[in-house]
Amino acid sequence: MDPEDLFSTNLIDGTIASRIERQHRSRPSVIVIGAGISGVAAARSLYDASFKVTVLESRDRVGGRIHTDYSFGCPVDMGASWLHGVCNENPLAPLIRGLGLTLYRTSGDNSVLYDHDLESYMLFNINGHQVPQQTVIEVGDTFKRILEETGKVRDENPDDMSVSQAISIVLDRHPELRQQGLAHEVLQWFICRMEAWFAADADMISLKTWDQEHVLTGGHGLMVQGYDPIIKSLAKDIDIRLNHRVTKISSGYNKVMVTVEGGRNFVADAAIITVPLGILKANLIEFEPKLPDWKVSAISDLGVGNENKVALRFDKVFWPNVELLGIVAPTSYACGYFLNLHKATGHPVLVYMAAGRFAYDLEKLSDESAAEFVMQQLKNMFPDACEPVQYLVSRWGTDPNSLGCYSYDLVGKPTDVYDKLRAPLGNLFFGGEAVSLDNQGSVHGAYSAGVMAAENCQTHILEKQGQLEKIPLVSLRHEMLETSIPLQISRM
Numbered sequence: 001m002d003p004e005d006l007f008s009t010n011l012i013d014g015t016i017a018s019r020i021e022r023q024h025r026s027r028p029s030v031i032v033i034g035a036g037i038s039g040v041a042a043a044r045s046l047y048d049a050s051f052k053v054t055v056l057e058s059r060d061r062v063g064g065r066i067h068t069d070y071s072f073g074c075p076v077d078m079g080a081s082w083l084h085g086v087c088n089e090n091p092l093a094p095l096i097r098g099l100g101l102t103l104y105r106t107s108g109d110n111s112v113l114y115d116h117d118l119e120s121y122m123l124f125n126i127n128g129h130q131v132p133q134q135t136v137i138e139v140g141d142t143f144k145r146i147l148e149e150t151g152k153v154r155d156e157n158p159d160d161m162s163v164s165q166a167i168s169i170v171l172d173r174h175p176e177l178r179q180q181g182l183a184h185e186v187l188q189w190f191i192c193r194m195e196a197w198f199a200a201d202a203d204m205i206s207l208k209t210w211d212q213e214h215v216l217t218g219g220h221g222l223m224v225q226g227y228d229p230i231i232k233s234l235a236k237d238i239d240i241r242l243n244h245r246v247t248k249i250s251s252g253y254n255k256v257m258v259t260v261e262g263g264r265n266f267v268a269d270a271a272i273i274t275v276p277l278g279i280l281k282a283n284l285i286e287f288e289p290k291l292p293d294w295k296v297s298a299i300s301d302l303g304v305g306n307e308n309k310v311a312l313r314f315d316k317v318f319w320p321n322v323e324l325l326g327i328v329a330p331t332s333y334a335c336g337y338f339l340n341l342h343k344a345t346g347h348p349v350l351v352y353m354a355a356g357r358f359a360y361d362l363e364k365l366s367d368e369s370a371a372e373f374v375m376q377q378l379k380n381m382f383p384d385a386c387e388p389v390q391y392l393v394s395r396w397g398t399d400p401n402s403l404g405c406y407s408y409d410l411v412g413k414p415t416d417v418y419d420k421l422r423a424p425l426g427n428l429f430f431g432g433e434a435v436s437l438d439n440q441g442s443v444h445g446a447y448s449a450g451v452m453a454a455e456n457c458q459t460h461i462l463e464k465q466g467q468l469e470k471i472p473l474v475s476l477r478h479e480m481l482e483t484s485i486p487l488q489i490s491r492m
């Protein structure tokens with residue numbers, strides 16, 4: 001009998017528990033909830049260490065917020081697309097090297113303004129007039145100055161405030177930094193780019209922590225072949241049950257019982273929870289016993305942002321050969337930009353990216369209306385723009401499997417929120433991007449968080465079974481991938 005069937009009665013009585021105990025004694029078992037990068041990384045580590053691993057995934061695909069779509073005939077990442085930190089210290093570097101994947105670097109180490117260098121922009125106003133590059137550079141410098149000045153505001157104020165509040169204080173103190181007319185619109189565009197980094201509006205972003213992230217060196221690189229090969233490689237041979245939406249997690253008797261939609265139960269020695277923070281915030285999974293108050297507070301004290309993409313495939317390229325085509329406007333909400341995938345991958349694809357409240361508003365439109373809206377923006381810049389052959393629209397904010405795109409620090413976030421989020425509860429362990437030690441909101445952060453949760457889970461189980469000394473905790477597979485093959489980077 002399959003161990004999970006033993007629990008179809010929904011009861012963990014002494015008899016059943018002891019039978020399960022006997023079945024599992026030889027090989028420790030773990031259920032991983034969620035088959036995003038964090039879940040598959042956790043599962044991979046455990047599988048390579050000879051644990052019995054079952055991954056339960058609500059969607060009909062693996063990858064989660066990594067979703068490389070191939071319907072255009074070329075890879076288009078509708079979720080994560082950049083590797084933040086193109087360097088050997090990036091935990092994903094061994095995998096990327098081993099799989100021979102190429103990176104297109106959109107910015108180097110000195111890029112202050114997020115994942116693009118200033119020279120790769122071409123900006124237009126709402127009437128389609130190109131913004132002189134000199135204005136872009138000058139306002140970019142002013143924006144850096146404003147951000148530096150917000151550092152002083154932070155030092156003076158013990159209490160946290162939003163980045164937009166701090167910018168207002170700086171502009172009141174330094175009227176010479178205020179911009180007028182077109183320059184004001186360009187400044188709003190830089191704020192829009194900042195908001196895209198956090199996937200939240202500037203009035204939601206914490207002044208205390210916005211620049212405190214430990215960013216890896218090497219700049220930012222687009223995954224030319226998409227992120228999907230990494231997921232596929234990690235997921236190879238793992239028992240992943242798609243269309244298994246977890247509704248309840250019960251822990252006790254040194255066992256965890258996980259219930260999926262439809263009532264089927266799965267049982268293991270421990271579970272690793274890697275569902276997005278948005279799912280935990282929405283209480284879509286019942287915990288038995290209930291999560292302690294400190295865990296519930298940690299879940300609510302961290303923010304989840306939203307970002308959406310509208311990808312357009314054309315049959316010819318009618319736009320200039322730059323990486324970003326931006327639209328400046330009087331407010332950051334009304335600004336926008338397209339990522340030119342043609343420059344990075346050679347395919348005639350533009351990807352419009354929207355973040356924060358605007359990303360939620362975009363989800364209120366049908367796919368067709370979203371594509372029309374975006375095309376109108378493009379036609380303002382290029383009146384001769386042709387219609388797209390195909391389009392794709394993401395809906396990360398309302399997708400019941402994600403409910404947001406990634407976590408960010410809310411104003412006034414308690415300092416120990418990450419420690420509390422990642423803290424295990426008996427035989428329940430927590431992975432996912434939001435519990436990453438240093439790089440929340442990223443793929444490599446989610447990966448490391450999954451590996452770390454797996455290591456903690458392994459140690460916990462082996463300690464309980466008195467086997468800690470007998471089994472090595474190191475996964476051989478990753479050591480094998482530590483080769484001297486260099487990262488393949490275009491646009492150095």
Ligand SMILES: Cc1cc2nc3c(=O)[nH]c(=O)nc-3n(C[C@H](O)[C@H](O)[C@H](O)COP(=O)(O)OP(=O)(O)OC[C@H]3O[C@@H](n4cnc5c(N)ncnc54)[C@H](O)[C@@H]3O)c2cc1C
Pocket residue numbers: 033034035036037038039056057058059062063064065066078079080081082083084244245246247274275276279284285307308309396400401402404405406431432433434440441442443444446
């Ligand atoms: C639009 C967008 C752009 C991004 N850009 C970048 C980028 O360029 N670079 C970067 O580094 N990061 C980027 N990110 C962030 C990155 O994608 C995430 O940090 C990372 O993929 C999260 O991985 P995860 O495993 O923690 O979560 P997920 O990938 O969300 O995995 C969690 C899994 O749990 C599943 N699940 C949910 N509920 C249940 C349930 N009840 N039962 C079972 N399974 C469930 C989900 O379906 C999902 O597969 C972006 C994200 C988005 C959305």
